[in-house]
Amino acid sequence: MTTSALSADAPAGSSEPGPGVAARLDGLRRLVQYGAGRLDRDLLDEAGALLDRAGERLRLSGDHTVVTLAGGTGSGKSSLFNAVCGLELSPTGMRRPMTSKAHACVWGLDGAGPLLDWLDVDKRHRYARASALDLRRPDSSLHGLVLLDLPDHDSIQAVHRAEVDRFVTIADLLVWVVDPQKYADAALHRNYIVPFARHAGVTLIVLNQVDRLQPHEIDDCVADLRRLLEAEGLADPRIVTTSTLSEDGVRGFRDVLVDTVAARRARGERLDVDIDKVAERLARERGDAEPPAGVDAARRTELVRSLTDAAGAPAVAEAMESAYELRAADFVGWPVSALISRLRSDPLRRMRLTELREELRNAFTGPIGAQQGDVDAALQGVTDGVTTDLPEPWARAVRAAARSHAGELPEALGASLKDALPAFNQVPRWWWLVKTWQYFLVLVSGLGVLWILLLAGTGTVGADGAGALLDAGLIPYVAILVVCTHGMGALTSAACRNLVALSSSKHGQRMERHMSESIAKVADEKVIEPVAAELDRYARFREEVTTVLP
Template structure:
């Protein structure tokens, strides 16, 4: 069975007067009902040779027509018959209709699968881990290209590593099908003035074992060919080449352009065929060449139809083509440097075709095109992921930002006011213990209606509570903005969401914390000198009572008159009591200040710990995840873990971009 093009529903007569499909109906009916055909078998056997396929090309040499040897059976089939060749059925020794089955020779030879080098394997593994760890942060559309590259790399690795699939692409009228035929040494792909001429990809394999590769391209058996045997024998280095002729990339038929885009994403290399009229076409450069700049090492750019250019015009056009490719960012493989090979030739006259065949032979012998294509695909996928994984700004939480956040929470919970209240409570307690009884009685009457301030903090008024809540919310927004500044948008959003989740219930937790950690229950602790001061103050009071009773006894006449001693005792008690109280107050300032500072510190630490557990730790966890994917992204790009650094991850992070 020979191939027919997709747009042909009626078989075109070949150059030797082949019959149409209408003449095929009786024989088809015979086959459908199990009647033997003219070759004596229930189904038509392999066809006679020497005819042309539907693309206008003669079948490979060695097959015979009416005057040639008898048709071969499966036992004497050529080693080329690996199921890739669709064969034409004949009857009575002449060319007949097209059968619907392939004639297969011996089974396809086993070929080793493609092997990637260590660097590419590590990059693919890093990309796989990067995609897996990013699915909760990035949408599927962002990761779609990376996922496609991983899938195609895995599929290509399981297929033949001894074959190189090269597509020939070009615009309408560029002569790519003519070049395809020239390389194959036989007219396989149909050429002509009708546009578009090529309606579906046609594959030509120079050796066995490429069936799975061609099936991956979606090319049916009827569109698979073999080159002229003399062409294969002329250059053994081309064994392993699979050449694919694509439809026009600028075809008016949408399905043709879709096929071009689909196959270009799967082949190992591509030959771009341009002509002197369309080599600067904006569609070619903007839609294909510029986006494929990373694939320069697996591209050929061929200026065809140089036979139409007079004198030195071909060299001038070729130089301008090189200039345009350089502007597209495509590295040119000149002076031994890796890059795109640029050639000028004429597929019609054969001028320069040998140079292209020689370049293709070196390219195929290297067996490195599939891996270079996958590596370039990884480069492109990594470049597209750059905005969501890396920026050139420094990002993260500084020590200053964390301290400011803790201070804001401490202010919201009233740590400073709590420390001052603790200091006043300590002083008041000291005054009560060391003050004179008369002063204590007066203060007791004054403070009788007031609540005890030394045992617990007073709860704020509603407007104060609202202000405290607003301070907490402002503190969370500020630290989230500082932590997310400089991060790529998805990770910045994740940091802000983590902070927002932690802020839920934070004001209430701080209020409960203020009650628990503000002041310990009971009275403040007393220093060692406190009992002595209390005893001395009691002695002063006792002296006042003794002096007073003595004077009273003298007035009554119970005690003999002697004013000096009782007056002296009363003066000592009256003056000594306030003096001792003042001395105790001076001595109590230091311990009271330390007590207040300790209460403030304890409340600040409690507020900071609550804020760290609820906000800073989740934010730091997000920054750490970003660091991990950033380092993974660096391995994908091939720059190791030097893409960024993080410090202080436990309580916040600083990320250095570059």
């Protein structure tokens, strides 16, 4: 009983995999890049190993098909290997283990050396054969076949089992050799058939030693083996019967090898199946819902408000309002009252409020513009609505992106407040006009006082012949002038203070708005943009999965 060769979608003789394999590998490489640090490490390592293995296999000879003969002790795989090769190349026998190292027989040496080096086949166990397979079938050729006889998969030597495990992951065609007595061996089915069930297209089951069965028992044995394989997930298993004792006992198996080598499709199909397996696991990390583009406007507004409060912007604005009013008093206040105030101990003056702008700027040069705990609280919930429909690994990555610059935020917020201060600490022109007017009144008042003193002194000494300006009778009028100038200064100061009080609140609001705009830029740079970048990464991951899936 024989089976058909591997599918030959491409024309016979094509040694290169279809463009779909290369494109899928490129897509898989991008998926690994997108998922780095986000998806399960074992999954990414498996995908990375596949990329390395596939890259090496595609770089090496595409004219050769790597076929492994694997089986348990006593299954006769080494005898089958020798029968196909036509020489006694691999030791045979029933002792355990018989084959301790992989043996390779190559038909066609051009380009086979680097391939065998990559397969890590010992040079002592490499053999070459002529290209002619069967003189009675001149059209048949095994040219391009690399046939490997592996150690027993059930060997008591762990190193032998590791050798089998390594080769079954890199072979183009997997051939499992079983015998009528142990074809249901649990170790074979549990460790290899079930894990590689999806590789049915590049798997061949050889029921060897059928010479031990009666002719009518062969079909029953094959049917039972097929039932067992299908129950374990190997869809439409391909089974070949062989016997190394008869002259034509391996002809069916050799025909499959000839057709497989001629099609030169095993390498690409094996890679396709391996990519399918990894791609389906990666696809499970893709959610069904379309991800949002970023944090919605409402949550962004709430984040900016929370960061503004955390940075103490309202308190700074209030302090600047007070500073505005106090600085205004130096310009629009009545200088005489200010002089009297300076004669008393004034703690506000010791604070040098005229330099409040520089003091506030210096206060935000370090990470004291906001407390870390307040910043952390502000970041709470900013991604709640964003991560609702995301798979957990990506939701976790988005939340991490929102907090990726949390340690930098206090200092960045302080710097933004520092940069916002100078814009609203300028002296309005009308303050200078009022100050000029007030000092003019002080000058008039001072001249009036000197006039009174002069009049009083002149009247005391009883000077005669003084002019009208030195008439002592002018003292009451000059005194009234002095009082009026004081009153006008005081009234001017009171009126201007009212104006300052009205405008200071506007200045405070403008200051707070300006600081809020600066903080919004910090929030965008440190929180919103990283979240958007992570969501974009996830969106590209979702799109890329579709190019890698079969």
